[in-house]
Amino acid sequence: MTCQECELALGLDQNVDEHLAVCASCRELAEEVRSNAMAFESFADDPLPTVRYRVMALIRSRSNARRVMRWGWVLAAVAIVVVLIYVWPHRKAEVAGEKRAPRPAGDLLIAPVEVGTGASNTPARRSGDRLRARGPTPHPAEVLRVKLLTDDPDVVIYWLVEKKEGAE
Amino acid sequence: MVTEELTLAILSAEKASEAFEAVMAAHERMVMGTAYRLLGRMEDAQDATQEVFLRLFKNLGRIEGDPKPWLYRVTVNVCNDHFRRRTPVAEPDERQADPSPGAEQVLEMDERKRLLMQGLQTLAERERAAVVLREFQGLSTRQVAEILGVEEVTVRSQISVARVKLAKYVRDRK
Numbered sequence: 001m002t003c004q005e006c007e008l009a010l011g012l013d014q015n016v017d018e019h020l021a022v023c024a025s026c027r028e029l030a031e032e033v034r035s036n037a038m039a040f041e042s043f044a045d046d047p048l049p050t051v052r053y054r055v056m057a058l059i060r061s062r063s064n065a066r067r068v069m070r071w072g073w074v075l076a077a078v079a080i081v082v083v084l085i086y087v088w089p090h091r092k093a094e095v096a097g098e099k100r101a102p103r104p105a106g107d108l109l110i111a112p113v114e115v116g117t118g119a120s121n122t123p124a125r126r127s128g129d130r131l132r133a134r135g136p137t138p139h140p141a142e143v144l145r146v147k148l149l150t151d152d153p154d155v156v157i158y159w160l161v162e163k164k165e166g167a168e
Numbered sequence: 169m170v171t172e173e174l175t176l177a178i179l180s181a182e183k184a185s186e187a188f189e190a191v192m193a194a195h196e197r198m199v200m201g202t203a204y205r206l207l208g209r210m211e212d213a214q215d216a217t218q219e220v221f222l223r224l225f226k227n228l229g230r231i232e233g234d235p236k237p238w239l240y241r242v243t244v245n246v247c248n249d250h251f252r253r254r255t256p257v258a259e260p261d262e263r264q265a266d267p268s269p270g271a272e273q274v275l276e277m278d279e280r281k282r283l284l285m286q287g288l289q290t291l292a293e294r295e296r297a298a299v300v301l302r303e304f305q306g307l308s309t310r311q312v313a314e315i316l317g318v319e320e321v322t323v324r325s326q327i328s329v330a331r332v333k334l335a336k337y338v339r340d341r342k
Contacts, residue, residue, distance in 0.1 A: 032335035039280045040303040048200045051214050052192055055221045059185065 188225050191235060196221070198236070198305065199243050205300040206247035208289045212254065216246045240305075240315045244297045251293070280338060287337035291330050298323050299330040 020027045148157035199220050204213035220243050224235065231238050288296055294316065301312045302323070309327075313320045 028339065029332065029335050032339045033331050035280060036284060036331070036334055036338060037303070039277060039284055042277060043201070043205070043281065043304055046201075048197055048204065049210065049214060050196060051200070051218050051221070052189070052196055054214075055192065055218050055225075056185075056189060058218070058222065059188070059225055063185075 184228065188228060191224070191228075192221055195235065195239055199239055202240065202243045202300060202305055203247050205285070205288060205304045206244065206296060207250055208285050212250055216243065216250050219246050237311070237315055240301060240307075244301075244315065248293055248297070283338045283341055284334060286341075287334045290337060291333060294318075295326045295330040295333070298326040299334070302327050303331075 016030075020030055144161040146159035146161065148159060150157065196217065200213055200217045203216040203220070204210060207213050207216060220239065223242055223246075224231070224239065227238075288300070291299065297316055298312055301307045301315060302309065307315070309320050309323050312327075313323045316323065
C-alpha cells in the first residue's frame with residue numbers, strides 16, 4: 001500500500017489503528033504528526049518581542065499631527081471670519097464714503113460767467129480764482145447778478161451786487 | 169468655549185488611547201504569535217502586528233464585544249498580504265535543514281520547531297492560516313471557520329492535509 005493510498009484510506013474513515021499496524025510508512029508519518037502536535041504546544045512558551053511602545057508612539061505622533069492640522073484649519077477659518085467681520089465692512093464704508101463725500105470747496109472750479117442785466121462790458125476779474133465776469137458796467141442803482149457755474153452741475157452760485165447811490 | 173471643547177477632545181483622546189493600550193496589552197502576544205507562525209520571520213511579524221493594531225485603533229469604535237475574532241481575521245489578512253508582497257525566500261538550505269550527526273538519533277524539539285516553521289511557509293495560504301489558528305492558537309474548528317469565512321468541513325480538510333504535509337516535511341529533513 002502506498003502513502004497516497006493510505007491518505008485515501010484515511011479519508012474514507014477506515015480504522016486507522018488497524019491500518020497503522022500493517023503500514024510502516026503511515027506509522028512513521030503518524031508518529032511525526034503526534035510529535036508535531038507536541039511541538040505546536042511548546043510554541044506557546046516562546047518569548048515574543050513587543051511592538052506596543054512602537055505602536056503607541058506612532059499613534060501619539062499621528063494624533064498630534066492630526067490635532068495640529070485640525071486646529072491649524074480652525075485658526076485659519078477664524079482669521080478669515082475676523083477679516084470678513086471687521087475689515088471688509090470698514091473698507092466698504094470707506095469706499096462708499098469716498099463716493100458720497102462732497103467735493104471740498106477748494107476743489108470747486110468756477111468756470112463760465114453769466115452777466116446780469118444792465119451790466120457793463122467790462123469784465124469783473126478777481127485774482128486767484130477762475131471767475132470771469134463779462135458784460136456792461138452796471139447802471140447806478142441797478143442790481144448786478146452774476147451767475148457762477150462750477151464743475152458740479154448741482155452747484156450754482158449767484159453773486160448779487162448792488163451799487164450804492166452816490167457812488168461812482 | 170473653544171478651550172473647553174479642546175480640553176474635552178484631548179481628554180477623550182487620552183481616554184481612548186489608554187483604553188486602546190489596555191486592549192493591545194491583552195492581545196499583543198496573540199497577534200504577534202499568529203503573525204510569526206504565518207510569516208516565519210520575526211521582523212515581518214512585528215511589522216504585521218504593528219499594522220494590525222494601527223487598524224484596530226482606527227476601527228476601535230466600530231468593534232463591539234470581544235475583539236479577538238476581528239484581530240485574528242485582520243492578522244490573517246495582513247499576513248497574507250505581507251506574504252504575497254515580500255521577496256521570495258530561497259529554499260531552505262539543505263545543509264542547514266539536515267540534522268547534525270549528533271542529533272541524528274534524537275531530534276531535538278528546537279530542531280522540530282525550526283523545521284515546522286519552515287514547513288509552514290510551504291503550505292497553501294488557507295492551509296497555513298487554518299493550521300496556525302487551530303494548532304498554534306488552539307481555536308476550535310468552528311472559530312477557525314468563522315474567522316476564515318469557510319465551512320467547518322473545509323477547515324477540517326485543510327488542517328488534515330496541512331498536518332500530513334508538515335509531518336512529511338519534517339520527516340524528509342530529519
